[in-house]
Amino acid sequence: MKTTKQIIGIAVLFILMIIPQHVEAQFWKKVAKTAEKAAEKTILKKTEEKVSKKTGKTIDDTVDGKPKSKKKKKSKKTKKSNDAVISSDTVNETEELENGKPAFAAYSKFDFVAGENILAYEDFSQDEIGDLPARWNSSNSAEVVTLNNTEGRFIQIGTGKGSYVPEFIEEFPDNFTLEYDVVFDFDVAQYTYQRDLMVVFSDLKNPGYSLQDGTPGDNGFSFAIRGGISGGGGIDIYKYNKDRNLDLRSKKGIELFDKDNRGRGEKIHVSIWKQKQRMRIYINEQKVFDIPRAFEKNTIVKNLKFFSEISEENTFYYLGNIRYAVGKPDMRNKLITEGKLVTYGITFDTGKASMKSESYGTIKKIAGVLTENPSVNVLITGHTDKDGDDAFNQKLSEERAVSVKKTLVSEFGIDSSRLKTEGKGESDPVDNGDAPEAKAKNRRVEFKKI
Structure with missing residues (x-):
């Protein structure tokens, strides 16, 4: 008994024997095009899979404000001395906790x-x-x-x-x-x-x-x-x-x-x-x-x-x-009624756009205000102190504002179209002093209703 493949092969051979030569040429041309399209679909599918993986990775990286890097481990070393050399356990540059959960997830x-x-x-x-x-x-x-x-x-x-x-x-x-x-x-x-x-x-x-x-x-x-x-x-x-x-x-x-x-x-x-x-x-x-x-x-x-x-x-x-x-923060009144909210509760690692996990309580409150007022759009502005290079601080403030936006979108479901971002670096200080308090006041995130 002939197999299905054998039957199909005999049928194709029979067609080739009875069709004219120019028709045969057209037939093979169509076959080639079909194969080409199939190849294109395969490539497209693989590309989509890669993009999908990268998109998922980007969402995972939201809290850090930068791509994740591979984990680096350091062996635990302990030394007691007045030189302050102390124990150092596994270092995870992705800033995840030992249980593998992103830092913000643990702070829910x-x-x-x-x-x-x-x-x-x-x-x-x-x-x-x-x-x-x-x-x-x-x-x-x-x-x-x-x-x-x-x-x-x-x-x-x-x-x-x-x-x-x-x-x-x-x-x-x-x-x-x-x-x-x-x-x-x-x-x-x-x-x-x-x-x-x-x-x-x-x-x-x-x-x-x-x-x-x-x-x-x-x-x-x-x-x-x-x-x-x-x-x-x-x-x-x-x-x-x-x-x-x-x-x-x-x-x-x-x-x-x-x-x-x-x-x-x-x-x-x-x-x-x-x-x-x-x-x-x-x-x-x-x-x-x-x-x-x-x-x-x-x-x-x-x-x-x-x-x-x-x-x-x-x-x-x-x-x-x-x-x-x-002072007790009144975020709802500041943002909705007065139109501007300045917060010091959203903090970052020094010189980075990586948001500290302690920021969760503050950003959760802000997300709640935005959720309850779906018609309100805001401009998120990052500010830095004056330490360091002007151009670096400008870029850093922009990245921090973007990091806040990404967190509001990925962690709290705020529509990204409602959020605009900008950075002002060190150009708009609220305190011109050099004391630690002055610098801390200048490191801030502002939300302005637009």
Whole structure:
């Protein structure tokens, strides 16, 4: 019995034998064209597949504002010394977390929004390496250092007990936010008597009082990172009140301070948000405390200080990137009614368009306003400080504005046609000073209704 292919072959041969020669030529011409079209379709299909893959990759890269690169790994190395050479785990240039999720995905429940106006910013850029910071008062030793795996400058806090008072923070209204970065370098599993770093909000009139005391006077609140005394570590809060029956203390463990030392040498971002009596505290993307009555109604916060107590040698905390802002952001009114919103809550890596994950709460709020007002179109404008080259800053500000737009489109479904972008670099400062606070105010993103 003949196969289907054999039957088709005999049929084609029969047709060729009975058709005229010129018809035969036309037939083969059509066959050639058909084959050509088939080849074109195949090429087109492969091209579309490649474009589709690249488009998907571009969407994945939205948060970074640049194409992803392959992961680079560094073996973990640890060295305890006064030179601030600390542990460095796997480095992932795509800025994804260990679980493989993009950074913004992990921050999907992060609702922290920075205060509306920056009053204080400290990155120790005006201090010499090895010096005690000029704008701080302290009862213990501390010096400005750089770290081998984290950009910027930090103060190194080691053995001893005492306060570190940022004297440039003087205003304490009902609503404020405080952010800072902490790196620790010690073996969490190793026994120690004391290794604490806390921030204390106090009702003491003079911040120079009781520098050797970690309590905040009659009324106040503290948040502490504790390295553990018998292995492991954790965090706690302490509410102090003149009426001791109103005191409150709560503590909990956290993965970053597990005995496996997974957080050692890694930058930890702390965000503290005061709204009248309420205090919310976050570590990275996680809300760790939410205390409705952290302060009694009659409590007036008058100063803040950092306080450390470390009993072992070669045990260090590093403190940096302190950002203090006041005022409750009213994004809806600013954008919809006034037509312009200036935000400092969207931040970027130094010299890059890569948006920091802590920006999620702010950009989520803005996306909510745009979603509820679908007829509103906006112009997104990026601004930089005056450090660096003018042309570089101009290009950087444009890229940052585009990065914000991409995030609003890909993460929150805002129609891209509603969003225009531009950059003004360092050409439109709001503060012409050279202090860290002035530079922080100039690094901003503006939304203007158009």
